[in-house]
Amino acid sequence: MAALPEVRLPPLRPHDGAGLEPEGDYDGLEFTDADFVGQDARGARFLDCALRRCALDETRLGRARISDSVLDGVRGVGTDLAEASLRDVEVRDARLGGTQLHGAVLERVLIRGGKIDYLNLRNAKLKDVTFEDCVLSEADFGGAVLERVDFRGCALRRADFTGARMADVDLRAVTELDIARGLERLSGAVISPSQLLDLAPAFAAQIGVRVEAPPE
Template sequence: MKRRRVPEVRRPEVRLPPLEAYGGGGLEPDGDYDGVELAGLDLAGQDGAGARFLDCLVRDCGLDGARLTSARFLDSVLDGVRGVGTDLAGAQLRDVEVREARLGGAQLHGAVLERVWIRGGKADYLNLRAARLKDVLFEGCVLGEPDFGGARLERVEFRDCVLVGADFGGASLKDVDLRTVQRLEIARGVDSLAGAVVSAAQLIDLAPLFAAQLGVRVED
């Protein structure tokens, strides 16, 4: 029987044009940011709900408590951003690279991520409930207690990541590649892993969870 190949994630191909330094004071609701670099700014607590970022570089900015609900990031790069409680609920990220971000409690519930490459960094308590992820690559990052409850994941790869306390409850998975995850701990939703691909070693580690889900007792 021929083994089915796991489809590769389609990575974003971001080619930023020559950028202008952002000269504005802060973010604005429904603001329009096109071809600018926002570098080293403290954007804590600012309101950029509904804003659009096209061909932008957001570098080394603080986003503590920033409100970016329903914002759109298109053909852009987020490099070294950091923030606690950043609100990106309902946001859209398409053709975006996220590099070495450090986030805590970021809210991305109901967000749409398509062709997104998340490289390095750390995110604790990442809320992706009911989000839609398609062609998303998590590479070399640490995810502590991420919440994928009710989310839809298609062609998503966790490459060389640490994934601890993950919640997949009620999620829908298709071609989700977990094989190279360095540490895989699933807190909830093992019954939703249909559509994921794991390694033989990971299967052994997950066996007690699968047995518990099926009501199978294992005794020596």
């Protein structure tokens, strides 16, 4: 079972409304309803912060470090978090599309509620990550390493696990399990008996077995 983050925010100071900056250092701040569309904060550091209902369309956060923080109700298309580091982070009710997390490191992260389309986690490292009651549409886990990752009450639609490596990945509580590619990479995952039945045709096709009704 994945270890959950233990985020205990201290009393936060309101952000002064200024834009984000590359290599910026943000500590103990609360960002509420902020518009960060198109801003460049590559390499920025967020510690003990809360981002609530912020707009992150095309926001550049590559190689950012986010620790002991909460992202609540954030929204955006094309948010760039490539090679970012997220540790002890809660993401709640996010509405995101095309988020770039390729090459990122996620450790003790909880993603709860919301909907994320076209999430790019290629070559990312996920350890003690929980996806709970969210919709993941066409998530790309290609080449990713998943260790102690739980999917609870999630809809996992058209997921791509090509080249992924798994250890202690729990898919049993997925409400909708649809794997587009990389079915053979499920070694190291656990599924339920009913999911096995649903995936049986795909497993058969993977090893070249035809399934046909007997002749009459």
